[in-house]
Amino acid sequence: MRRRGATAQLLAVGRRAADRGRDPRHTVQALCLLLAGVAAGLLIWGIQVNAAVYGARDARTEARLPVRAAEGTAPALWWADGADTVGDRAFSVVTVEPVADGAPLPPGLTRWPGPGEAFVSPALRAALPAADTRYGRLAGTIAPSGLKDPGELFVYRRPPPDAGFAGAGSAFPVTGFGAPFVDRAFFMGDGFDRAEADLYWLMAPLLGLPVVVLLVVAARLGARGRDRRLAVLHAMGAGRSVRARIAAGECLRPLAAGVLAAGALLTVPVLTGVTLPVTGYEIAARDLAALRWAFPLSLIAVWAVLCLAFAALHLRVGPLPGARPRAVRERLATWPGRFCGLGTLFALWGAMLGGEAGMRLFILGTFLALGGLPPLLGRAAAHVSGKLIRRNEGDPARLVGARWAGAHPGVLARTTAAIAVLLGLLAQVQIAVTELTTEAQHARALATRLDGRLTQVEGARDPRQAARFLDALAPGDRVLRVLAPDDGRPPVFVGDCRALAAFSPMTRCPRDRALPAEQVFTARTPRTEALRWSSFGAVNVRAATGPDELLQGRSAFIVLTGESAGGIDRVKRAAYRAFPQPQVGVPGADRVIGAAARARIADWVLLVAGAGLALLVVTGSASLLHAFLDRADELRTMAGYTSGAAFHLRVAWWGMGVPTVCALALATLFAGLLAGFNLAFLAPSGGSPAGLLGGGLTLAVLACAAATVAGGLLGARYTHRWVPRGD
Secondary structure, eight states: OOOHHHHHHHHHHHHHHTTTOOOHHHHHHHHHHHHHHHHHHHHHHHHHHHHHHHHHHHHHHHHHHHOOOOOOOOOOOEEEEEEEEETTTEEEEEEEOOSTOOOOOOTOOOOOOOTTTEEOOOOHHOTTHHHHTSSSSEEEEGGGGGGTTTTTTEEOOOOOOTTTOOTHHHHHOEEEOOOOOTTTSSSSTTTTTOHHHHHHHHHHHHHHHHHHHHHHHHHTTTHHHHHEEEEEHHHTTTTHHHHHHHHHHHHHHHHHHHHHHHHHHHHHHHHHHOOOOTTTTTEOOGGGGGGGHHHHHHHHHHHHHHHHHHHHSSSSSOOOSSSSSSOOOOOOSSHHHHHHHHHHHHHHHHHHHOOOHHHHHHHHHHHHHHHHHHHHHHHHHHHHHHHHHHHOSSOOOHHHHHHHHOOHHHHHHHHHHHHHHHHHHHHHHHHHHOOHHHHHHHHHHHHHHHTTOEEEOOOOOSSSHHHHHHHSSOOOEEEEEEEEEEOOOOOOOEEEEHHHHHHHHHHOOSSSOOEEEEHHHHHHHHHHHHHHHTTOOOOEEEEEESEEEEGSSOOOEEOOOOTTTTTTHHHHHHHHHHSSSSSSTTTTTTHHHHHHEEEEEEEEHHHHHHHHHHHHHHHHHHHHHHHHHHHHGGHHHHHTOOSSSSHHHHHHIIIIIIHHHHHHHHHHHHHHHHHHHHHIIIITOOOOHHHHHHHHHHHHHHHHHHHHHHHHHHHHHHTTTTOOOOO
16 A cells, blocks of 8 residues: 555544444534634734734834934924824924925825825725814825824924924934834834734734634543553554544544635635724735735645644543443642642732732732632532532422533632633733823823813924914913022912913912912812922912013923813914924823833733634633533433433533633632732722623623533433433
8 A cells, every 4th residue: 555545544544433324423523623723823813914014014113204304414304293182192283494405305295295284094084084273274084004003193293484393402414214123112103003923922822722723622532432442453563654644634624624714704804904993003915015915825724733742632542441440539739729729829919019010929929820710610510510519409400400511520620720810810801901000090090180271382493483472371270380499499480360260269469589389278179289290299389570581492381271172272273383393292191102002911911812812712612512422422311201402401511511611700800809919909999800701701601501402402412312222
């Protein structure tokens, strides 16, 4: 027999073994292999998409990076990067001023904006309708070639006439665009951008773990028959190569179906583009052009690797169980209880201790507690089953189902292990990334109480610009000017007495000399606290000697508007029309923006973890279903005296549904307990993981219910084929 013919026949042996009869257990195994192919395809797609998107982003970012003019070289334009905010998101406002004929255009622009004009990204116009007039007259929108991604918020503006932009502030001379890409956070709007490696670190464990678990579970499903078959081959002298090819024959078709399904589903967004759920991040189809051939070709390698991995799991032939019954271990292992108990105490101790040492102790305790939790969940479910037996011994379905669950705590532990550990870890991750620092908490509370009425404006270069800005404000607006003495004394806030009184009732209006704010104001209000935030400490106040004093210098303005709705937008519009490069914001807002950007990482964690959790839930349910069907032949005798599927559904309910739901509920409560330790002591400002835990529990319970119904129906179909013979 030729070598090629032998390989084909051995693969056919494995394929026929997997397709034998109508045994539903083989269907469950095929489902696990199919899901393993889908999960592996999703993992490879995510890795390739991440690399392609960041490569395209970096290329477009490099194309718009300004090339600094060398000393002694005539510049083509002046360039400066500023920042503005929409809600808690910061973005770049780039100011440009061409000074030479034929100056190269920034990527994405069809022409130079005229003085006082601006080009705005489409995403910014959708998120902020006021952007059409805030930065000047709208000259058009930025083309996709000038944006790092379709959802980027970005502005190109040209300062008003005679603004004196050249050489002012952070502006520098530029000869063109396309500087070498060095820093991904070159633009101010990219300062809080996520790193490319972060997504790899998320996808590798959260999507790679389900692939491994699915392969291992599929390899152990139907293990009794497969072990006998491989042991016979081993006794006949078959080597590892023969056993590997037979095992590979079992998985060729299901894995190919899973990989093809993943390819068919995920090729569509490669061709059309996609907006990712949860995060709302938009991926353009042009960024994925390289994947149109690379992704389908890589699926062939994925399929081959999965087949080899499945075959490698069957190279070792274990001893067959003999006819002698195994000894029952009456004493259960104590290490799970010790691990879980000590871990819980360490987590509580570390949370109460606080600091860096307390955080390390809390992390150690969390891992220990979650490591010992799954066996305890299986035992708890078995204990619940024993209680059910003692409460009602007259119901045969409850008796059979509860005894099955009580005799198989390991099955219940394996079903809930990955779900319990992943929920516990995800709850801690969500708290960590949504936690606000103390300063960020105070800044957010201050911004809420100010209600958009107080803003700090910087950018004035001369009295003419300051006068233009003040003239653009409404008559009811109150303005202070910040003066910084040269002798190191606290800054002085200068304004007329009406403006000072708008911040808080005063004991007197200090006209002669500057006085500390606590001696002038009778009460501390959010507005007086905003003055302290804008100067980072103690402040003095003084009445202005006249209107001209507010026009001198280059210091910041503090503007208190009369209305909350539209007040800050009106102030920003006036600043962009008066100053060459203004900076406008609420005092302390930079701390809130940084914390909010970090909190948005939680959306990416939930996106990737949601897919991984769903796969693990299905895996656990499939493992539970197969274990139940593996013992369904024990019901054949009773099935001969029943009709329909009601009896089998009740057995599945008491044997699978009730114990598993109890184990999942306990796992969720324990994850909530550890999260409560973190929220109570270490991160009181972190986001509550109640939604995450509730959603995970709901998903797991639904999958468990589906497995229970399938177990009852398939069990009835499987056992009703038995008829007594030779009675």
